[in-house]
Amino acid sequence: MTTIKLTASVLAITAIAASAASARDAIRIVGSSTVFPYTQAVAEQFANNTGAPSPIVESTGTGGGMKIFCEGIGENTADITGASRAMKASEYELCQKNGVTDISEALIGFDGLSVAVSRANDFDWDLTLGEIYMALGAQVPVDGEWKDNPYKMWNEIREDLPAVEILAYGPPPTSGTRDAFVELAMHAGCEELDFVKDGGFDGDWVEENCSRMRTDGPFVEAGENDNLIVQRLEADPNAVGIFGYSFLYENLDKLKPVKIEGVEPNADTIADKSYPVSRPLYFYVKNAHRGVIPNLDEFLEEYMSDDALAADGYLAERGLVALSDERREELQDAILNGQNMEPKS
Amino acid sequence: MADLTAGPEKTPKQGNAADAVRASLTRRNRKQKLLQGLGLGAIGFAFLMLFILVASLVSSGYQAFTQTKITLEVYVDPEEIKPEKLPRGGFKDVLQASLSELLPEVDTSDRATRKALAGILSNGAQFDLRDRVVADPSLIGQTITLTVPVSDPYDQLNKGTIDRDTPEQNRRLKDHEIAWFDQLKAKGVISKPLNTGLITNADSRFPELAGLKGALIGSFWALFVCFAISFPLGIGAAIYLEEFAPRNKISDFIEVNINNLAAVPSVVFGLLALAVFIGWFGLPRSAPFVGGLTLALMTMPTIIIATRAALKAVPPSIREAALGIGASKHQVVFGHVLPLAMPGILTGTIIGLAQALGETAPLLLIGMNAFITSAPDGPFDSATALPTQIFIWADSPERGFVSRTSAAILVLLGFLVTMNAIAIYLRNKFERSW
Numbered sequence: 001m002t003t004i005k006l007t008a009s010v011l012a013i014t015a016i017a018a019s020a021a022s023a024r025d026a027i028r029i030v031g032s033s034t035v036f037p038y039t040q041a042v043a044e045q046f047a048n049n050t051g052a053p054s055p056i057v058e059s060t061g062t063g064g065g066m067k068i069f070c071e072g073i074g075e076n077t078a079d080i081t082g083a084s085r086a087m088k089a090s091e092y093e094l095c096q097k098n099g100v101t102d103i104s105e106a107l108i109g110f111d112g113l114s115v116a117v118s119r120a121n122d123f124d125w126d127l128t129l130g131e132i133y134m135a136l137g138a139q140v141p142v143d144g145e146w147k148d149n150p151y152k153m154w155n156e157i158r159e160d161l162p163a164v165e166i167l168a169y170g171p172p173p174t175s176g177t178r179d180a181f182v183e184l185a186m187h188a189g190c191e192e193l194d195f196v197k198d199g200g201f202d203g204d205w206v207e208e209n210c211s212r213m214r215t216d217g218p219f220v221e222a223g224e225n226d227n228l229i230v231q232r233l234e235a236d237p238n239a240v241g242i243f244g245y246s247f248l249y250e251n252l253d254k255l256k257p258v259k260i261e262g263v264e265p266n267a268d269t270i271a272d273k274s275y276p277v278s279r280p281l282y283f284y285v286k287n288a289h290r291g292v293i294p295n296l297d298e299f300l301e302e303y304m305s306d307d308a309l310a311a312d313g314y315l316a317e318r319g320l321v322a323l324s325d326e327r328r329e330e331l332q333d334a335i336l337n338g339q340n341m342e343p344k345s
Numbered sequence: 346m347a348d349l350t351a352g353p354e355k356t357p358k359q360g361n362a363a364d365a366v367r368a369s370l371t372r373r374n375r376k377q378k379l380l381q382g383l384g385l386g387a388i389g390f391a392f393l394m395l396f397i398l399v400a401s402l403v404s405s406g407y408q409a410f411t412q413t414k415i416t417l418e419v420y421v422d423p424e425e426i427k428p429e430k431l432p433r434g435g436f437k438d439v440l441q442a443s444l445s446e447l448l449p450e451v452d453t454s455d456r457a458t459r460k461a462l463a464g465i466l467s468n469g470a471q472f473d474l475r476d477r478v479v480a481d482p483s484l485i486g487q488t489i490t491l492t493v494p495v496s497d498p499y500d501q502l503n504k505g506t507i508d509r510d511t512p513e514q515n516r517r518l519k520d521h522e523i524a525w526f527d528q529l530k531a532k533g534v535i536s537k538p539l540n541t542g543l544i545t546n547a548d549s550r551f552p553e554l555a556g557l558k559g560a561l562i563g564s565f566w567a568l569f570v571c572f573a574i575s576f577p578l579g580i581g582a583a584i585y586l587e588e589f590a591p592r593n594k595i596s597d598f599i600e601v602n603i604n605n606l607a608a609v610p611s612v613v614f615g616l617l618a619l620a621v622f623i624g625w626f627g628l629p630r631s632a633p634f635v636g637g638l639t640l641a642l643m644t645m646p647t648i649i650i651a652t653r654a655a656l657k658a659v660p661p662s663i664r665e666a667a668l669g670i671g672a673s674k675h676q677v678v679f680g681h682v683l684p685l686a687m688p689g690i691l692t693g694t695i696i697g698l699a700q701a702l703g704e705t706a707p708l709l710l711i712g713m714n715a716f717i718t719s720a721p722d723g724p725f726d727s728a729t730a731l732p733t734q735i736f737i738w739a740d741s742p743e744r745g746f747v748s749r750t751s752a753a754i755l756v757l758l759g760f761l762v763t764m765n766a767i768a769i770y771l772r773n774k775f776e777r778s779w
Contacts, residue, residue: 043718044550047719048472054717055717057715057717060712076627250744252517253511253517256515
């Protein structure tokens with residue numbers, strides 16, 4: 001018994017000593033679950049090519065990642081964070097306050113949000129953003145008044161849509177995908193409505209009144225797991241699902257995209273912005289860590305390489321919609337030279 | 346119960362007592378039948394659910410226990426791979442050249458076709474070849490036989506999860522790609538051996554390369570740390586409370602709190618660990634050591650409760666006999682009571698550890714759900730654990746991860762069943778009745 005106790009305490013003491021003494025040799029990356037698969041790909045390629053210790057990539061969500069990233073500089077903090085939106089002014093301030101002053105911002109490409117149905121559904125779906133808002137918003141205009149959403153059937157939204165119940169599976173509020181969907185589809189759709197246009201409401205009003213998804217049944221929060229939504233859609237051909245484009249791309253044999261404003265999501269339409277629901281993907285890197293954390297520069301080189309970022313690179317194979325050649329070269333210059341981002345205010 | 350309450354009312358009508366009993370007899374029998382039926386039904390329902398769970402896991406997971414592989418005759422071209430430049434070299438081109446030999450009629454002059462052709466092989470194939478050449482540079486200039494995994498879409502095709510009847514534009518693999526694969530298959534270079542990579546590889550973003558090695562080692566270290574801390578501390582606390590502590594309000598208060606602690610949701614321990622171990626002590630994120638500390642907090646109450654129960658079950662006569670021949674309290678506890686209670690303590694500990702093995706929420710909070718392509722070297726290296734690995738795979742878009750998720754769950758269930766079986770074996774083997 002005493003030997004066990006002794007071992008335990010020795011273990012605990014060496015533990016604390018070891019953690020204080022050992023220098024970190026692996027890069028630490030946190031951030032958005034949408035950027036995660038791309039960073040994952042670069043990390044694996046990097047470790048395979050160079051034999052360096054594999055970077056530790058954690059999916060914490062954009063906001064959570066910013067919090068960890070802006071904690072400060074030093075070995076115990078993350079080097080890079082991924083984000084499915086640009087850094088907010090408040091986050092930039094937090095970073096500045098904690099001494100993280102030199103940050104590079106890298107816009108690596110775009111990701112489309114797709115609305116999809118099962119292949120078993122025969123109807124040729126084509127919705128406008130306004131119709132998506134009318135189907136899924138918590139409050140909509142009814143006969144000139146702003147009221148709780150009364151619509152239950154698709155053909156109440158537009159007459160030639162099928163007479164089936166509205167049922168949409170989508171991400172929960174904690175997800176970056178949900179934030180992006182609300183901003184890109186719901187807000188834009190809300191602004192399209194005649195009621196909002198004629199009423200002379202401004203952006204603040206839209207943000208305040210059009211940000212909520214309905215909670216009376218037709219919109220179901222399906223959890224962070226997009227694969228689950230894919231399975232539900234297979235089981236119910238009348239349901240629609242909302243998720244990142246990469247999940248649609250991987251499951252094109254089972255799912256078909258819903259056209260939005262007449263445009264089908266694919267790499268071309270997302271890149272040229274004709275598909276309206278797409279968002280930029282970023283990562284942020286601490287310049288103070290470059291040259292201090294081993295391999296960080298080499299890792300960024302791999303991330304910025306044409307092999308990874310170009311339109312036929314391995315990130316595009318995973319569903320990232322690549323930047324134009326010109327913008328990519330600009331980005332490669334900026335990041336490899338450690339150019340700091342513009343201050344946010 | 347029914348006859349007792351009915352008794353006093355029935356006593357005035359003495360003559361009818363037998364009738365009353367007879368009348369209530371069928372009613373009582375019926376109630377008993379009903380109770381039995383409900384009990385059986387409940388067990389049946391539980392078994393049905395268990396069966397559905399296991400059946401669905403096996404039906405979607407069994408595919409992941411085999412892996413489609415291709416055997417290539419690779420000529421390690423000295424033009425492409427130069428000994429002085431190792432480990433860099435044109436390994437991909439060399440592999441692609443040997444694939445072209447197998448499919449001579451494919452025109453590889455344009456880039457897209459070359460790329461599509463190279464897509465048959467897993468991305469890991471070039472690194473397999475590289476590792477072999479680096480280990481033995483004399484292979485340059487020779488022809489070697491290499492068996493490498495095919496990429497996920499072809500693996501799925503071979504396993505029949507990609508339906509050839511779906512229209513071409515909706516499929517990951519086009520008609521000509523399927524034709525290539527069929528030709529390769531006809532040549533007999535495609536095989537489907539047991540997927541040892543599932544255990545021997547660390548995580549990867551390619552399903553065909555992804556394995557559980559990192560998660561298994563991470564789980565091992567976490568459980569080891571958890572055991573090393575919670576077992577001695579738990580037993581120590583239990584011995585004091587059971588054998589030495591005076592019965593008063595303070596010890597009652599401690600007892601109530603230990604029982605409460607055992608019921609605290611695990612996510613709370615995760616938040617505590619995040620604030621204290623990582624935030625305050627500055628221990629590294631994602632390390633199995635921190636995971637083990639967190640799990641130890643959770644497991645300790647279970648061990649204390651199990652140990653106290655086991656100590657209580659040792660008959661007082663043993664203690665009294667030992668005391669009677671002059672043993673000190675210390676000698677009684679360590680010489681007699683503890684050895685007799687050990688089977689019970691071990692059972693409780695193993696069940697507590699099995700619980701800790703399957704715990705996910707606290708590990709997510711301390712960052713043990715990171716993506717790491719190498720297995721940890723020690724308890725301070727970042728790692729995942731089995732349940733968090735399942736969590737990561739379940740969230741990956743590639744089709745191959747669907748079956749791998751189920752396979753990983755089966756592996757986890759296998760460990761849990763084994764641990765519980767050991768607990769039962771120990772109990773049966775060492776249990777003594779007085």
